[in-house]
Amino acid sequence: MSRASATGASLPALSSPFVVLLDNQGCIRQLNSSACRLLEARPEEIMGKVWFSLCIPEAWRAFAIKVFRQTLAKGLQDPAFYITAPLQSASGQQYRLDWYVEPLFDNEGISGAILTGLHAGSEAAGSAEDDVFLQATAQNQAVLDNAAEAIINVDIHGTITGANKATASIFGYTIDELIGQNINSLLPEANGHSGKIPEAVGSQSGPALSPIKGRELTGHRKDRSEITLELYVTEVNVHDKTSYTWVIRDVSERRATELQLRQNTEELQLTRDRLAHLDRLHIAAEMSTGIAHELNQPLAAIAMYAQACRRAAQNNYADNELLLDSLSRIDEQAQRAGEVIRSLHSLVSKQKPRRELSDINELLHNTVELARMNIDAHGIAIEYQLSGHLPKIRVVYPQIQQVLLNLIRNACDALSASRVKDKKIAIASELDNGSQIKITVRDNGDGVAIKNAARVFEPFFTTKNPDHGMGMGLAISRSIIESHGGVLKINTNHKLGAEFFFTLPIAASKAR
Template sequence: MSEEIKSMEQDEKILLVDDNPTNLQVLLQTLSGRGYKLLIAKDGENALRIANKAKPALLLLDIMMPGIDGYEVCKRLKADQATSDIAVIFLSALDDTHDKVRGLESGAVDYIAKPFQAEEVIARVENQLKIYRLEQALAARNRELEATNQRLLETMREGIYEVDINGVIVFANPAACRISGRTEEELVGKLLYDHVLIDEDGTQVPLKKALLEPTLKYGLSQTRDDWSGCRKDSVIVPIDISCTPILVEGEITGAVIVFRDISEKKQQQENLEHALKEIQEQKDKLTHMSRLSSMGEMASGFAHEVNQPLTAINNYAQVCRRALDREPLDKAFLNEAMEKIVTQAQRAGGIISRIRSFVRKPDHHLETVDINRVVEDIVNLAEVDARNNQVEIHLSLADDLPQVRIDPVQIQQVALNLIRNAMEAMKNQPTRDIGVKVETRRLDDRFVQVRVIDRGYGLAEDADEKMFTPFYTTKVDGMGIGLSVCYSIIQAHGGTLQFERNPEGGTIFWFTVPAL
C-alpha cells in the first residue's frame, strides 16, 4: 500500500450528525478507538459548515432533525462540488421502504435503521471507507510512478481490470486472476463481459446492458453492490463492483473496474440478520414481560374489581331462586333480576377482556387507529389502579385528531406505564386530590402527542441524564426497565418520548407518534 493511502487512512474523518445527545454518545462509543477522527454536529446547519471546513470521508446522518432535515443536508452536500464526494449513511428510525428510497435518491450510499447494532454500524462504515480509499487511490493513479502503481495493484485483495474504450481487458492484477480462476494471458485481450461477468440468469451480459457502457461513453463512475462473476470452472461468485473512467486530457480512453468476492460478506450479513432477529425476539419478550409485570402489580385491584360483579350475580341468582318458589310466579320480577345478572356478567367480562387484550403476546401488528380511542381504553384499565391509589384520572381528548398507524397494545403499554408512574408519584402527596391528567393534542402537521401530567414529588436531580437508561429507578422495589422499554417502543414507531419538570410541581411525561 502506498504512503498516500496510509496517510489517507490516518486522516479519515467521520462526521456524526444527530440532534439526540444519547444517539451521538452511542455512536462515539461504537466508533472510538478505531483510528478515525470523529466529529459531531447536532443539527443540519452545523453539519454543512463542518463538512465544508473539515472535508470528512463519511457522514453518519440522522433524518429527523430540527431546521434542515437529513434529506436536505445530503442534497446540499451532493450539489456542492467541494463536498459531493463525501459518502453519506443515513441513521434513522424511519424504516419504511419509501424512506430508504428517498434517502438513497438524495445521494446517500447506505441506510441503517434505528435502533442500530454496533456491529452493523462498524461493518457498514468500514465498507464505505474502503470504497472511499479505493476511489481516491484510483483518482491518483495517473500521478503515481509505474513501479509504485504496480506494487499497489499486486498487493490489493480486490480484483482490478483496466479496459480500453471498447471494453477489452488490457490489464488484470493478481487478485483479478485469482477471483476469476484465469491466468493473465487468458484475460488480457478479451472482452470483459465475455469472460468475467454474467447476468442474473447466468448468461453473458451484453455490453450495452452493462454498467461499463455509461462509463466508457459518458465518463460516469458507477457501482453495483450485488453482481455475479463466473469463474473459469463455471462457479458463480457474488461480487461487488465499481467502474471508473480513465481520462487523458479530458478524453475517455478506457475504464478501471474494481471488484471483490463478497461470498464471505454475504455469509456475514446472513449471520448478522439472524443475530438481529434473535435480538428483536428478546426485545419482544422483554416488552411482554414488562406488560405482565404491570398486570401482576395491579392484580389485587383487578381481583377486587371482578369480585364486585360476581358477588352481585350471586346475589341476584339467589333472589331468582327464591322467586321461583313463590306462587304465583312473578315473571316481570324474574326478567328484571336476570337483566341485572347479564349486566354484571358483561361488566366482569369487559374487565377480563381488557386485561387479556393488554397482556397477549402478538406479532408486531401496525393498525390505523384513533389515538383517542387507544388512550380511552387504557385509562379504563388504569382506573382500577387509580381507585386503589385514591388518585383520580382526568381525561382531556383533543377533537379532530388525525389517525395514526401504530401497534395499539405497545402504545397502550407506554401510556399505562406513564399513568401508573404518575399515580405512584402522587399517592402520598398533599396534591393527590388534584389527580393525574391525561391529554391528547396535535403537536404539528406530522405528530400527535399524548401527555401525562402529575403534581407528585417530582424528579430526582440525576433524572435528566439517566431517566431512560435501563435499570435506573428511584423505586425501592423497581427494576428500572419500564421506561427503557417504553423509550424503545416509541423510537420504533418513529416518535419521541420525553419529560419535563412541571412548573406547578410534579412531572410532565409526553410521547409522540407520527400522524397519517
C-alpha cells in the same frame, strides 16, 4: 535505417521484417535473421523459450499476452491485430516496433501465431518520443494493476481481451487464463439479465450498450465458489471498433457485514420485545388485585341478575319485561368482564408485534380502566384533557398500553408517597406540529429531583424500594416509543409534580 530506442540505443538496420513464429503456449518455434540480430541472440539460444518473458518488457507483458490469447481465440473471425509495442534484446535494450499479429494454422487448426515487426514511426521521432511512450504506457499499466476493482476489456463477442491484477485476484485465475475466456464464464448472469445486461455482449452483432452503473450480480471464481459483485459497464469506440470496459467491485464482504448487521438488529429487537413482555407480566402481576376486583364486580352482578331470573321462574312470575331487563344486564356485565379479560390477554400475550390503526383517546380510556383499582386505592382522581377528532395512529396496541401503565403506575407511586391532599393525574392528548400526536401524563406530587431527571430513562435506575421494581419500566417504554418513530421525555420545566410526554406519528408505518 536506424532509430533510437527508449534507452538511447539505435535500432539495428533490418534488411527484412522481423518474423517470429510462436506455438500455442507462446514458445518460440522459429525466427528469422532480422529477429536474431535485433534480439542479440543466436537461434539455438532462444528456440523453445517463452517469448513474452524473454523478449517483452515487463510493463508490456500482460498486454502482449492479451493480444496473443485474443488472436488464438478469434481465429478466422478477426484474423489480425495491428499494435505498437516495444521489444527487449538480450542486453536489455528496448526498441519500439509496429507489429502485425495473426494466427498460424496447420492441419488440426490453429497451432500458434506469427509475429511480423517493423520499426515504428519516422527517423525524426527520436528517443524522446519512445521514452515518453514507454513511460506513459508503463504508468497506465501500473495504475490498472494497483486498482482495487477488477477492470476487464471485453470485445463485441464477449471475449476477454485484457484484465488487470485485481481481476485475477478476485476470480482466482491468472491473467493468462483470463485472456480469451468469455465473460459469461465469470459472470453467468451477465447474459441477458432482464434487458439490463443485454445479450449484445457476446453476440456477433454487438449493438450499442447503455452504460450499466452499480448492477449487483453473482460471479463465479475459478473454484466455482460464488461471489457477490457490483458491475459497471461502459462502451468504448476506438477507430470504429467497439469494445466494453467492465469495472467489477467485490462487495461480498460488505454484503456479509450488512447481513450480520440485519441479524444483530433483529436479535436486538427480539431481546427488546422479550424485555417488554417481561415488563408487561410484571405490571400485570402488580395489578392482579385490581384486575380481580374488576372481574368480581361484573361476575357478582351477573350472579345477582341470574338469581332474580331463577326466583321469577320458580314463582311463576311471568313478567317478560323484568326478565328481558335482567338478561340484558347479565349480557352487559358479561361483556364488561370479557373486556377486562381481553385487555389483560392483550397486555400479557407473547405474540409477534403487529401494528393496527387505533384511536388514541379510546386507548387512553381503556388503559386507565385497567389501572383503575390501583388508582382508586390511592384516592387519586383522573382528569382527562383529550382533544377531539384526532387522526388515528398505527401502533402495537398492548405496547402503547404498557407505556401508559408504566407512567400511570409511577404517578400513583409518587402520589402515594406525597402529602398533597387532592391527588390528581391529568392525561392529555393533542395534535402536535400537524404530524404527530402528543400524549402527556402529569401528576401533582412532589416531582422528580433535578439530579435524577437526567437518569430516569437509564436501565436499572430507580428511586423506589427494590420490591417495587427494577428500574426498567421507563427504559423499556422509551425503546417502545422510539420503535414507533416517536420520543418519550420528561418535562424538566414543569414546576408542580412530574410531567412525562411521548409522541406518536400519525403517518401509517409498518410494524417491525
